[in-house]
Amino acid sequence: MAKIAFTLAWGVALVVTNRALQDVTWAQYVATFLLGGAYSLALGKARFLRGGNAVEKSK
Known part of the structure; x- marks a missing residue:
């Protein structure tokens, strides 16, 4: 949800x-x-836009 809101704000x-x-x-x-x-x-x-740490998810 944060990524959608960020994308809309960036578009504006x-x-x-x-x-x-x-x-x-x-x-x-x-x-x-x-x-x-x-x-x-x-x-x-931005960690809040990725949904956490990418390194932690790959392990």
């Missing part, structure tokens, strides 16, 4: 950022790339 942040940069296309691309990378890192690193 992405839409708001793109609307704020509406007339600057290159800045939209850069912001989308950076927010996408931060989202990917957050999903991989």
Whole structure:
């Protein structure tokens, strides 16, 4: 459930950022790339989004 809420909040942040940069296309691309990378890192690193420690689950 936390991952769904986090994804929806991140989607809203992405839409708001793109609307704020509406007339600057290159800045939209850069912001989308950076927010996408931060989202990917957050999903991989945040324990509450992974549902626990990945190492512990593999053992």
